[in-house]
Amino acid sequence: MYDYKSFDLIIDARSPREFDEDHIPGAVNLPVVDNAEFAEVGTLHRTNPLAAYQLGARYSLENISRHIETHISRYGSKSRILVYCFRGGKRSKVWQDVLETIGYRVERVKGGWKAYRRWVNEQLAVAPSGFRYIVVSGPTGCGKTRLLAALQDNGAQVLDLEALATHRGSIIGAVPGKPQPTQKLFDSLLLARLRSFDPERPVWVESESKKIGQVQLPDALLNAMRAGMTVAVDAPMALRVQLLREDYAHFEDDPGSMIERLRYLRPLIGGEEFDRWESLATEKRVPELFERLMRHHYDPTYRRSILRNYPDIDASPKIMLDGLSLAELQPVAQELIARMEQPATQN
Template identity: 30%
Template sequence: MKTLGADHYQELLLSDRPLIDLRAPVEFAKGAFPNSINLPLMNDQERAAVGTCYKRQGQMAAIELGHKLVRGEVKAQRQQAWKRFLDQHPDAVLYCFRGGLRSELSQQWIAEVGHERPFIEGGYKGMRTFLMEQTDRITSETRMWIVGGMTGCGKTDFLKLRQDMIDLEGLANHRGSSFGRQVTEQPTQIDFENHLAVQLMRHRRAGQRQLVLEDESRLIGRVSLPLEMHGRMQQAPLVLLEVNQEERVERILRDYVTDIAAAFIRRDGDALGFSNFQDHLLSAMDRIRKRLGDQHHRELRAVMQQGFEDQLKGSLDAHRHWIQALLNHYYDPMYRHQLEQRLERVIFRGDHQAVHQWLDHKAQG
């Protein structure tokens, strides 16, 4: 019985090695590891029945039931699914929840169809614990700079030009504001944390001397940053991007109007895509209704709806109008208030070029 122990965890996660997750689909859906595929030994119903049997009658009875449920044609189908994948990915590694009975039995059945593959000792639970420990260790040992600035100043665009950064919003698939939802769904909390840990490990392996992150609240959409990591971000020095308002309006127009409209249309077609895009933006406006106040909300919503009509005619001016109004009356006052509480952390301010130069100098020091 060939296994890979905890000393292999890092290499498995950083090498993009294909991983076969043997857990039931309901387990996989809650979270898995990058580069893993769900080819379960048991489906959700079978797993539930075996689990109930284990609680009531013990391990031996549960094992016996499992063999009764997964045999004959069912067993052959699962063996063929493993074989098809392993024929294409012969270096894949197996894992179940704890690296126990499911891994051992699957390994045996996979050998029957011509593949000898190792499984991971400790399974999902062991590697998940390892990843959380890595996040805590790396963020505690690495010098951290936090890039802030007013809404629309281009923090994400700025970060994408750097090798020493991690794009938290990219990992979360959310832009971090009321208007920040994307066309595709966010990852689960576990998937977000696992991918974040792997990115931090890659950052360390690349020999980066500092970690540059965007200024974020703990929640990015519906996923949250690890508590200890976010606490360290709240203590790290702030570097502020300063950009004129016209440029900010145009960037928001691109990010939240034209690009998102195009994404919906690509996914859903012209008519339905544009309709879903309208619902997307109107819902975002509705989510900040209480903060705007009823009258201001109604006014901006009306301008946004006019913007949709004008957009179909080739004009984006109405969209620019509500964006500028939101900056003037909502986002900028809120940002200034929050910044006042953190002025002692501000270590540098400048445009994109100046901040890049400053951070590059710090990386060499």
Template identity: 30%
Template sequence: MKKIVDLEEVLFKKGFKFIDVRSPKEYKTDTIPGSINIPLLDDMDREQVGKVYKEKGPHEAKVLGLKLVSGRLFDLVNKISSFSQSGLKPVVFCWRGGMRSHAVVTLVDLMGEEVYQLRGGYKAYRRYVNKFFEQYEVLPLKFVVLYGLTGVGKTEVLRELKKLGENVIDLEKAANNRGSVFGDIGLGTQPSQKSFESYIFKSIMNGKEDKPYFVECESKRIGRLIVPSSVYKGMQRGRKILIYASMESRINRILKDYAADLSESRKKELSQALLKLKNRLGSRKVQWLIDLVEKEKYEEVICYLLEKYYDPLYGYPSGPDSKYELCIKNENSKETAVVLRDYFNNIK
């Protein structure tokens, strides 16, 4: 049985499985949370079909598309049918709920399996996400924002809170960037803006309504990605928690994050990042730091950057401060997460 469904009927509902039949490149750019990619056309196929469509017209493009997919239809239908047979209801979508998803759904239906086609496809999902972020000037969520100097372990605390079942929006994980000139070291490329927004959207929609959302204080821009305005404004109005730690533990955390890999390529990444600080630190000082990296004197580099660059830049207190609702010395992130969970559970 095939049926056309609207996004609101199936999004984040149990028992459904989203099947993205777009090309791998489209899928990688962004997709509906929880989807798997079973492409009707691969990237090269889609490029060929698009070229024929422009040069010869839609009929010739359809003929080429049928020729390209004919050899893989059996496996494709089999994969989708397996979800139906396991008790999940497949919801198939393409870019706008058109020919690709319709063709696949028709074939699966002919096999006698239950299958659904998403009306409007991926574009319907993007409209839904855009509306979600844009309908409010300030997103009406209870944000708890962790502030603190570089290396105090804010991200570690967020991850421990997540393990405890608390609502967490890990913006650095979503952006695949730590939010500084060294933010992309060892992490590779950032996702698309759409994928970044999807991660935030999913984190919010999967949250428990009776709990606040813990988030780390970030700039509106993380690498090349932008935090949605309504989310950012909500964070600015959130409850402020200060996390602080000893210089020794801060250095050790940064060593673990940035200098665990002592390969030549990692040294090169660190040196290139240091070059971006010439205007702030001066050419001689930057070259001195690069020389220290070459000698693997990472602790000295980190200590200097914390004292002379990061701490003055961000200006957060290094100890308790009355401007914050709660101040916690973080020498153990698991224990800090428990303190935060218990504190906010007790003041409902």
């Protein structure tokens, strides 16, 4: 497929609905027809194909004219433009014809988004194995995600899967006001991130389950991570509680909403323990609630999971963090990079 970063502009000519489901990362949605127009033309095509094509052409020219004024006009004549639609057919061709008439250098994705999607699936089956991974493990609230940010600040290659998934990975991990990407878009974002890495250097990643919220990690990535090195991170309970209060601040005023998300755990942890959670939520004793959740659910669950996926975790280097702010984690990140990346570089 294409080296997408070599283009000055990538145009997704499909409808906004199709674009939202998945698109080439970095592409701009300049639809030939919008959602309503796409549905209208499709419905008409079933009874009168000629009228449908005429209507589609009128909508296309109107929309492309507007896109040229609002977006295309900012690009110079030497700009390289890539355009695609669903199958590489009419919608991308009309864009290509117009842009080439203006004088732009334009390429069209052969086979369109469908060909791109096949390529993503093929790549995700093999690309993850091209890297060596350093897997940061540790219980809920110990600062793994913040440590990854500090590692990236100090030049490490970081694969932040939770950022790509727009989810913190736990039952209560949905990010308020930010929906998760579809599985297809997550796959696209993941592959784009992997392709940005240097295979000669390690990739730092947090230990994750198969699913992060509603999206799934490819088996090839999980297998490659499990074959990598591990670092076991922890922090005192008081710091972990404080981190959860900061990262899940939306539950401070409404801890009951958190309890509702956890309700399906009642049969697993027992009615007496769940009743205790509900009591703490009702009384808005949030620090105690977070601590109890970790001690009685998250910590034992994580321990079972990490031993299943990383059976040698107890032999890993161990780090007890004494501060979880980004500033406090900078020297920790620098030490980790020097300790775990340098030997691999020298080999």
